[in-house]
Amino acid sequence: MEKLTQREVTVLKLITKGYCNQQISEMIFVSTHTVKAHISSIIKKLDAKNRTNAVYIAIKNHIINE
Numbered sequence: 001m002e003k004l005t006q007r008e009v010t011v012l013k014l015i016t017k018g019y020c021n022q023q024i025s026e027m028i029f030v031s032t033h034t035v036k037a038h039i040s041s042i043i044k045k046l047d048a049k050n051r052t053n054a055v056y057i058a059i060k061n062h063i064i065n066e
Contacts, residue, residue, distance in 0.1 A: 002045040011038045
């Protein structure tokens, strides 16, 4: 499993809290396109099926706390 960047961890934590891409982009001051790129990278690095599965894998592997 490839290590996530600090920004990817931040995005993942915001996904866990239920924020949508638009809200995340406004909170971390980037475009929604950049948020989508971060999410794609997270999914690839964690070998997840989707963003929900990525959250599950991250919690299970102690990458983020619940």
